[in-house]
Amino acid sequence: MKMKPSSLIFCLFVCIMVLVSSVSSSPTSRTNSSTCPMDLGYVLRIPWSISDCKTPPNPNSTQQISPTSGNPTGGKRQCCQTLLSLYGIGLSQHLKESSLFQLPNLPTSVSCLEDFQSKLNSLFLPQNLTSICFDPMQFVITPNICASIESTQDWAKKLGPSTILDSACKPDLTDLTQCDACLAAGLRVQSSLIATDGNKSHSTECFYFAVLYAAGIVNEFGPESTGALTCIFGLSINSDKGSSSKRHLALVFGLTGAGVAILLMSCLLGMYSWWKRRRMKKQDGFNSGEEEMESRSRKRPTTMAIWYKIHELEKATNNFSSKNFIGRGGFGMVYKGTLADGTVVAVKKIIESDFQGNDDFCNEVEIISNLKHRNLVPLRGCCVTENVGPSESERYLVYDYMPNGNLGDHLFPINQGGSLKPPLTWPQRKSIIMDVANGLAYLHYGVKPAIYHRDIKATNILLDADMKARVADFGLAKQIREGQSHLTTRVAGTHGYLAPEYALYGQLTEKSDVYSFGVVVLEIMCGKKALDLSSESPQAILITDWAWSLVKAGKLESVLDASLLKGDSSNANPKVIMERFVLVGILCAHVMVALRPTILDALKMLEGDIEVPTIPDRPTPFGHPSFFGGEGNTFSISPALSGLQLYSGDMLR
Secondary structure (H helix, E strand, C coil), rough: CCCHHHHHHHHHHHHHHHHCCCHCCCCCCCCCCCCCCCCCCCCHHHCCCHHCCCCCCCCCCCCCCCCCCCCCCCCCCHHHHHHHHHHHHHHHHHHHHHCCCCCHHHHHHHHHHHHHHHHHHHHHCCCHHHHHHHHHHHHHHHCCCCCCCCCCHHHHHHHHHCCHHHHHHHCCCCHHHHHHHHHHHHHHHHHHHHHHHHHHHHHHHHHHHHHHHHHHCCCCCCCCCHHHHHCCCCCCCCCCCCHHHHHHHHHHHHHHHHHHHHHHHHHHHHHHHHHHHHHHHHHHCCCCCCCCCCCCCCEEECCCCCCCCHHHHHHHCCCCCCHHEEEEECCEEEEEEECCCCCCCEEEECCCCCCCCCCHHHHHHHHCCCEEECEEEEEEEEEECCCCCCCEEEEEEECCCCCCEEEHHEEEEEEEEEEEECCHHHHHHHHHHHHHHHHHHHHHHHCCCCCCCCCCHHEEEEEECCCCEEEEECCCCCCHHHHCCCCCCCCCCCCCCCHHHHHHEEEECCHHHHHHHHHHHHHHHCCCCCCCCCCCCCEEEEHHHHHHHHCCCHHHHHCCCCCCCCHHHHHHHHHHHHHHHHHHHHHHHHCCHHHCCCCCHHHHHCEEEEEECCCCCCCCCCHHHCCCCCCCCCCCCCCHCCCCCCCCCCCCC
C-alpha cells in the first residue's frame, strides 16, 4: 500500500487532534443541566479559514472523526478535521474553567453541538456539518480511556504536579522553536500516560488530553492565541497582510514538517500492522468446510471481540454443567464460567436467533463488540463451531459476569432457602432507571446507524457488583440501518413490554424501545409485574393501564411501591421526585406513538431539566369492559392485548 504525502499529513493531524469516541463512553451525570457550558462565540471571532467547509462534505459517508474510524476519507476529511480543531478550542477553555477534559453527559454534548452548528450557520456554512462530522457521545466523559483521566485532579495524580509540558508549552508558540519544543513535550507526556494506562490503543486519546491541557491550562496566552491556534490545534488563520500570510504559511509548513518527522515512523508502523492483520484475516477465512470453526483466542482485525476455542469454554463452564447454569436468557441458555486467567464470565449458548448463517452472526458480533458503554453488558468474545454431520454449527457469546443477577430477581424475588432479597431502596431504583435510560440513549443516538433493542424488560437489565444497571441482549435483534423500512414481519419481544404498534403491525421505531422503557420504570416504581396473568379477571392486566387509571383518578401515591413510602415518609422531597418518575413512565408507555417522548427527552424529564407534560388521555380500545356490557374493572386494557388469549409461558421471540 502506497501512502501519499498528503495522507501522511492528515494522519499526523488525526493522531494529534482526534477526539475520544463513545466506544467506551458513559454519559456520567456530573450535572443535571443540559445547557452547553462552553462559550462558542470564538467561532465568529477567530479568523479561521472557512474555505475547507464551503463545499458540503459528502453526507452519504457515515464515517466520523473518532479513534474508531481513523483517518476519514473523501471530501469530508479536510472540513471535519478543521471543525474538530476548532471545537477543541472550546473544550480546552472548558477544561480551564471546570477542570473536566470533556462534557458531563449526552444531553449537554448534544446541546453544545447544536450551538456550534448555529455559529457555523452564521458564517453561511452548510447546516449539517456537525451531524456529518461528529458523534455527540465522543465528547462525553468516560473513565475507560487514557489512564482513567477525567479531570485535572486525575491528571496530577497520574503525572505529578508538574510535567515537561508545563514549561515547554507556556510561552508564545508563534516561535517555531518553542512550538517544536511544545510538540515534543506533548509526545513525552503521551508516552508517560500510555505507560501508566498500560494500553497502547489509548495513545491518540492520551495525546488529545495533552493537547487540551497544553492549550487550556499551560499556555499563558490562552487557547485563542495565535500560537495556540496554529501550533497546538494546527488551524489555518487568515490574515489581511501579505507578510503575515507568508509568516503563517512558514509556520504551518514548519509545524507540519516537525510533526511528520516525529510521527512518521509511528504512522508507517501502524499502516504496516493494519495491512498485515488484514492479510492474515483473508488467509485465515472463516468457513473451513467440515472442520471445526474454532478461533485463535485473539482479537480479529475488525473487531474488539476475542474469538475463543470451544474447548476453552467447555473447560470454563465444566463442560456446560448444570451446576454452572445461570438461567435462560433471550436467544439461549446462560452458564457461569471461569476462564484460564481467572476471569469470571457468562457464556450464552445461542439456541434461536434471526441470523441465517455464520457470516450474518459474525458481522453482528463485530458490531456489538465495538459498543462500549458503562450501561451496556460488555461482550468479551464469541465462538462458532462447525460440526461434522447433520448438526448445525453452534454459536456462543461470552460476556462479563454480572454478580447481582438481573433486575427481575430483585423486583420479584423468589423464596429460596427461606430467604428473600431485600427490596430495592429508592436511591438504587433511581440509579437503575437513569442507567437504563443512558444505555438506551447511547444505542439510539450514540452509534450510527442507530440500534433498537426490541426486548427491553426487567430480566434483560443486569446489575454489576456496584448495583449499576447494564442493558443486555442489545445487539442480537438486528441493527436498524438508515434508509431501510422499519416494518418487520418477525416481532421480537415479551408480552407486557411490547409497544402496541410493534406487537400488532411490526412497526419498529425508537419509540418502541421508549414504550418498553416506560413499562420497566413503572415496574421499578410500583413493584408490580408488567403483565399480571394471575388476576381473577378474565382479561390480563397491564401495569400501564393500572397505573394510568390511578393517576387519572388523582391517586398517584397509590401507584408507588409500599416499601418506598415507608422509607421516605418523613421526607417530602423524594416523594415528589418518585411521583415524577412514575409520570415519566406512564408518558413513555403511552399507546400513542406521537405522544411518547424520545429517550433524550425522557432523560431530561427524569433529571428535572424539563417539566413533565400533562398525561394525555388514551383511546378506548376494544378490550374495554364497556364493549362487553359489564362493569368489570374501571381501567382499560391496551390494544396490544385486545382479543389475545395469553398464557403465562407465551413469549414472543
